[in-house]
Amino acid sequence: xxRSRCGLDCDACVNREECGCSGCLDLAEGDWAGDCDIKKCCxxxxxxxxxxxxDFPCDLLRNTAFDTEEGDDGERLITLxxxxxxxxxxxxxxxxxxxxxxxxxxxxxxxxxxxxSGFGAMVFACAIAGxxxxxxxxxxxxx
Numbered sequence: 001x002x003r004s005r006c007g008l009d010c011d012a013c014v015n016r017e018e019c020g021c022s023g024c025l026d027l028a029e030g031d032w033a034g035d036c037d038i039k040k041c042c043x044x045x046x047x048x049x050x051x052x053x054x055d056f057p058c059d060l061l062r063n064t065a066f067d068t069e070e071g072d073d074g075e076r077l078i079t080l081x082x083x084x085x086x087x088x089x090x091x092x093x094x095x096x097x098x099x100x101x102x103x104x105x106x107x108x109x110x111x112x113x114x115x116x117s118g119f120g121a122m123v124f125a126c127a128i129a130g131x132x133x134x135x136x137x138x139x140x141x142x143x
Contacts, residue, residue: 005042005049006064007076007083038064051080105130 003010003023010016010023024039025048037060038050047053050061057065057077065074109126113119 004076005036005047006038006061007050007078007080008072009075009079049080049083051082051084056080056084101130101133102127103130105133 003025005024010021013021016022024036041060042048042050042053045053050056050058057080061077061080062074065071065076105126105128106123108130109123110119112126113122116122
């Protein structure tokens with residue numbers, strides 16, 4: 001069972017006893033892990049740990065894993081890979097289609113807006129349309 005977002009072995013962590021830590025999955029905002037960029041990233045993406053991320057392993061995670069002070073020579077990357085392989089496919093999260101639609105819509109709006117005088121309105125309209133199309137595709141795929 002994992003208790004960290006970054007793959008750190010909580011059982012071997014010195015902070016566990018010192019801080020009374022039960023793992024960053026259980027820590028709330030304001031606790032010492034509240035400043036952790038990896039924890040914030042996972043929570044923003046609604047992921048339980050980095051191994052479930054489509055960007056695994058990202059630069060932030062790699063830099064942390066091999067950091068001279070806080071790293072573990074990449075052991076956490078191996079742990080995260082194992083955790084992700086143990087997860088059922090239904091828990092794995094890819095970029096959502098509505099989010100992808102929004103990104104494509106904003107990009108299309110910016111390109112179209114650059115060639116017209118209504119830059120802001122064009123970006124907004126394309127963002128709404130892109131999100132709607134992405135949501136429609138996402139709902140259609142779940143049937």
